[in-house]
Amino acid sequence: MAKIINILIAINDMDAELRLYENPYYQNLGFEMDEKKIQKLKKVREREIKKLPQDIREEYERLSQRYGKGVAPLVEGTCLNCFSVLPTAMISENKKREILKCPNCSIFLYKV
Numbered sequence: 001m002a003k004i005i006n007i008l009i010a011i012n013d014m015d016a017e018l019r020l021y022e023n024p025y026y027q028n029l030g031f032e033m034d035e036k037k038i039q040k041l042k043k044v045r046e047r048e049i050k051k052l053p054q055d056i057r058e059e060y061e062r063l064s065q066r067y068g069k070g071v072a073p074l075v076e077g078t079c080l081n082c083f084s085v086l087p088t089a090m091i092s093e094n095k096k097r098e099i100l101k102c103p104n105c106s107i108f109l110y111k112v
């Protein structure tokens with residue numbers, strides 16, 4: 001089974017693409033709506049999100065509504081959603097745990 005963070009990243013990417021298709025500005029630029037692709041994205045998203053534990057699923061949806069995304073990269077100890085620096089201890093302690101969250105903005109983080 002895929003790691004939770006990898007499922008979150010995939011859902012986040014699908015959501016970003018769906019938002020793009022739903023954005024009138026994007027359509028005005030001349031990009032065509034690909035209904036087939038949108039339906040497929042929605043179907044796969046629904047399938048994937050069911051693989052997440054309920055609390056993580058709800059948290060993701062909440063973050064996604066608030067920030068327009070539910071996951072962000074952690075680069076050199078910095079959360080790229082709110083740009084706060086995470087305590088080093090928190091990052092090293094987390095090695096064993098599956099999921100890292102920003103203590104400031106609560107977004108799910110993945111290391112790059």
Ligand SMILES: [Zn+2]
Nearest residue numbers: 079082102105
């Ligand atoms: Zn943050």
